[in-house]
Amino acid sequence: MKPAPFAYHRPTTLAEALETLAGESYAKVLAGGQSLVPLLSMRIAAPHALVDINAIPGLDTIEVSEAGVRVGALVRHADLLAHPDVRRVQPLVPEALAHVAHATIRNRGTTVGSIVHADAAAEMPVVLSLLGGSVEAASTAGTRTIPAGDLFLGPLESALRPDEIATSAFFPALPAGAGVAFEEISRRQGDYALAGVAVVVHGESVRAGFVSVSDVPTVVDLTGVPDDELGEAALAHLDPAEDIHATADYRAQLVRTLVRRVVTKAREAAA
Numbered sequence: 001m002k003p004a005p006f007a008y009h010r011p012t013t014l015a016e017a018l019e020t021l022a023g024e025s026y027a028k029v030l031a032g033g034q035s036l037v038p039l040l041s042m043r044i045a046a047p048h049a050l051v052d053i054n055a056i057p058g059l060d061t062i063e064v065s066e067a068g069v070r071v072g073a074l075v076r077h078a079d080l081l082a083h084p085d086v087r088r089v090q091p092l093v094p095e096a097l098a099h100v101a102h103a104t105i106r107n108r109g110t111t112v113g114s115i116v117h118a119d120a121a122a123e124m125p126v127v128l129s130l131l132g133g134s135v136e137a138a139s140t141a142g143t144r145t146i147p148a149g150d151l152f153l154g155p156l157e158s159a160l161r162p163d164e165i166a167t168s169a170f171f172p173a174l175p176a177g178a179g180v181a182f183e184e185i186s187r188r189q190g191d192y193a194l195a196g197v198a199v200v201v202h203g204e205s206v207r208a209g210f211v212s213v214s215d216v217p218t219v220v221d222l223t224g225v226p227d228d229e230l231g232e233a234a235l236a237h238l239d240p241a242e243d244i245h246a247t248a249d250y251r252a253q254l255v256r257t258l259v260r261r262v263v264t265k266a267r268e269a270a271a
């Protein structure tokens with residue numbers, strides 16, 4: 001199908017983009033287009049206008065400090081994955097990014113776009129949640145920081161307002177002595193996961209984030225849970241769904257298997 005007609009804006013400053021967004025009744029921000037364009041083509045979304053942010057300078061930077069990794073709104077998954085210093089500061093980011101889609105999609109799709117798209121089947125919303133990261137949002141009214149814990153409201157629904165542009169996402173650094181691991185199972189390499197698990201182990205603390213097994217990105221505290229009970233403890237907080245790719249029971253079994261495997265790997269990484 002072809003998209004419904006829309007006005008197309010390509011502002012060259014953030015201020016102009018925010019003014020344009022505020023002046024439209026139903027507009028969508030266009031970043032990499034890897035999720036939005038299919039939605040337009042299938043007419044699942046039919047905004048009156050697109051505000052393409054790709055000509056705005058300064059949104060494509062990756063800042064790595066001892067505090068963490070700040071990722072601008074135009075940083076493509078592939079550039080974040082290839083950055084030489086990100087793994088040292090926060091290894092869970094590249095571990096999970098390696099599972100995001102196929103190379104051609106990673107070359108164009110943005111990590112910030114993936115986060116605000118708020119798909120519970122996507123890796124980076126869960127990673128941001130698990131790490132306690134945040135998103136910077138700008139509008140004509142000013143800027144605000146949205147903690148990941150407040151960001152994901154429902155399926156494909158984030159707390160970003162229609163007049164806001166997410167300008168960056170921040171992934172806090174991994175504390176000394178902590179370990180991380182990420183694994184997922186998908187039908188083919190690069191497809192969305194049938195189920196995926198990210199884990200951070202720090203001392204006694206064990207926290208896990210789950211991909212594709214709930215309506216929203218879900219983080220579960222598994223501190224103190226014996227290894228042979230990790231799966232059932234996690235599943236008490238999850239709601240695996242049945243679809244054409246997997247039954248709910250199969251997804252639950254993937255959670256049981258993956259969570260034990262990933263906790264073991266994260267402990268080894270921490271040692």
Ligand SMILES: Cc1cc2nc3c(=O)[nH]c(=O)nc-3n(C[C@H](O)[C@H](O)[C@H](O)COP(=O)(O)OP(=O)(O)OC[C@H]3O[C@@H](n4cnc5c(N)ncnc54)[C@H](O)[C@@H]3O)c2cc1C
Nearest residue numbers: 029031032033034035036101109110113114122123166192
């Ligand atoms: C075949 C295929 C397979 C894929 N597989 C995976 C996968 O396995 N895992 C995965 O995580 N992703 C996957 N993706 C999605 C991919 O990661 C996208 O890059 C990502 O979902 C969205 O990033 P984008 O920059 O393309 O956003 P866009 O498509 O441009 O936008 C997506 C949504 O976010 C909004 N948005 C984007 N940026 C901003 C911003 N800065 N401020 C405000 N709103 C914004 C848009 O308005 C839109 O609603 C896949 C995509 C395809 C086509």
